[in-house]
Amino acid sequence: MNGTLHDRIRTDFETRILSGELAPGDRLPTEQALMAHYGCARMTVHKALSPLAAAGLIERRRKAGTFVARPRAHSMVLDIPDLAAEVAARGQAYAYRLLGRTLRAADASQSAMLELDGVHTADGRPLAAEHRLVAAAVAPGIETADFARQSPGAWLLAHVPWSEAETRITAAAATAAEATTLGVAKGAPLLCVARRTWRAGRLVTLVRQAFVADAYELVARFGPRG
Amino acid sequence: MNGTLHDRIRTDFETRILSGELAPGDRLPTEQALMAHYGCARMTVHKALSPLAAAGLIERRRKAGTFVARPRAHSMVLDIPDLAAEVAARGQAYAYRLLGRTLRAADASQSAMLELDGVHTADGRPLAAEHRLVAAAVAPGIETADFARQSPGAWLLAHVPWSEAETRITAAAATAAEATTLGVAKGAPLLCVARRTWRAGRLVTLVRQAFVADAYELVARFGPRG
DNA sequence: CATCGCCTTTTGTCTAGACATGAGCGTCCG
DNA sequence: CGGACGCTCATGTCTAGACAAAAGGCGATG
Incomplete structure (x- = not known):
């Protein structure tokens, strides 16, 4: 070839x-x-x-x-696209809007975490609600970062390397709060992506994104095309 | 190492x-x-x-x-587990029940397809509704296969090699038919996995599995553990 | 100053061999 | 008959070298 x-x-x-x-x-x-x-x-x-x-x-x-070899339980490659790029590729205007920001002090169970709530929008329409925790100690500078122009995810990708991640994909019904944020009916189906990310064994960030069902899909591929 | x-x-x-x-x-x-x-x-x-x-x-x-390299739009490895094995690993009894079987004759647009409807259950409780089309020409022997003991997916995995697959993951509200099959309320959130599989450029099968939201999740990983 | 072409550095591919490792298989001996 | 031993074959790892290809750097030239 x-x-x-x-x-x-x-x-x-x-x-x-x-x-x-x-x-x-x-x-x-x-x-x-x-x-x-x-x-x-x-x-x-x-x-x-x-x-x-x-x-x-x-x-x-x-x-x-x-x-x-005999075919075994196969695994596919799941593209986790940059939301901004994905939306832009569709010709829509991407934006992240920060809705809440709380610093949770360290306690016995875990270190200090910055709690960030926000919403990703495409052409002004809500695409996904995001709830994120970031370990402050592992992400120096995040307390002064400006999330008006850049989502926390994009900031972390650019500033904090990570070595390990686990993503859980589920469906769920919109809670009242999510329904308000996303502009859908309470109980509407959402595609939930929950990801935990580590660096050298230490938790970097924990994020739960709830996508409006008919506005988003994940694609996984297996094949010679890569 | x-x-x-x-x-x-x-x-x-x-x-x-x-x-x-x-x-x-x-x-x-x-x-x-x-x-x-x-x-x-x-x-x-x-x-x-x-x-x-x-x-x-x-x-x-x-x-x-x-x-x-700078971290790019990262891709993770998505495990597509064998449903039977997954359910068995949880200590539950897996079963597939065939609900419908129709042979669609070839027409101008596509070749003959076997249409299979069924439901995957764990300990008798519905886990996922499955709607599948199989290209009869590419899967010789499927017309006489017995799906009382083995799901069409397992049969295909064992009998028809494939070279390429694409999986789309979405959330959706249960239709009336799905609600009845799965024993959930109409409009309940479902995790939908739609997969198309090819062999040497020819479509082998096309399947849509609708999982009861709180009974199933997909997990993708990235990291040195493989 | 800009551009073309040449030189050098660095990676990419390949060779012809060497020794190591481990598993299959037969043989020999008890 | 059965088990232990050893032979042989196939893969695993590594070497020292060769040539190719690409791309940065630099000088000559217009």
């Missing part, structure tokens, strides 16, 4: 496996045989097949050989 | 970047310098840094060098 030889070898087997031409359990040629077939060194063959093994598409055992 | 040298070099920089010790834009040593530092050949250094570049953690430019 790409110009390089090991990319060609890799995509060769990738497509043959994904198309079903090579079924799970089938044995692939040995590296020796592939050297001869493609007329290259063993390192090149190895460099081609290693990523497939890492991706779980094939399984390699010494002495036994290389086999097409 | 792992015993191998290139794994050690890779995790070295991985942790230094993710911990923030190396900030976005920082330049990494050249491969020459790393050869000297680790006392190994350049291929070994290259093998260590290449995956980091592929993962988007670093950015490499000829002549300029290697730099820590």
Whole structure:
């Protein structure tokens, strides 16, 4: 596919496996045989097949050989887009409006957290309500940040690196407060995205975004397009 | 981390970047310098840094060098679990009940599709309503498959390889039909997962699962744990 | 001053080998 | 017959080098 030889070898087997031409359990040629077939060194063959093994598409055992892996519980790539960019791509005007800002002092259970409530809008129409906690100690400077022009999420992305994140996606009925903020009826369905983000084991931020159901969707992909 | 040298070099920089010790834009040593530092050949250094570049953690430019990448619109790994396994892991009894089965003949716009309606249950309680279309030509044998014991999704996973999939996640209010199937009130929030799956460019199946909001959530992760 | 072209640095790919590792498999011996 | 041993094969890791390609830097030239 790409110009390089090991990319060609890799995509060769990738497509043959994904198309079903090579079924799970089938044995692939040995590296020796592939050297001869493609007329290259063993390192090149190895460099081609290693990523497939890492991706779980094939399984390699010494002495036994290389086999097409059985399809397991698959995972897809979920794009977590920048809301501002997403809205702008739709040709709408994005804005974040800060609704509340409270500093919660540290107590026995956790360190000081800045509590931020706001709403993301597209062309002035509410898109999502956001409730966020930010660990003040891990995000120096956030207490003086201006969220009139930039959402807390964008500020954090630019200022605080993170190493780990977990996102939970659920549906929920709008509470009275959410209904008011978003301009929908109480009980209306919302797509809720709750994310916790850590840096070096310490919680950086905890955010819950409630999207108006018919105004937003998440997309996850699996496939050669990346 | 792992015993191998290139794994050690890779995790070295991985942790230094993710911990923030190396900030976005920082330049990494050249491969020459790393050869000297680790006392190994350049291929070994290259093998260590290449995956980091592929993962988007670093950015490499000829002549300029290697730099820590700025965090971009990040993507996470979304686990699409096998429903049966998921329910079993919670200690509940999983079942799929087929509610409707219709063969739609081919027409000008598309080939023959088998239409399947069903409901996934945990301990007898409805968990999700499923509406699925399967391309009969791409899934030979599905017309005689027995869905009393196995859901169409599980059957397809075992019998038809796929190369590409796209999942859209939304929230929606339960229609009257869905409310009846799931035993919830009309208008109750549902987490909807709509997935299209292709094999070699041809549509294999198209499925829409509507989950009872408080009985299900999707989890996506990003981090060194994989 | 601007621009073109050349040089150098740095990464990308590949080779031909070496040794290590581990698993399958047969053999030998009890 | 069965288990322990050792052989062999296939993959895993690594080396020292080669050439290619891209892009920054710099000087010559207009």
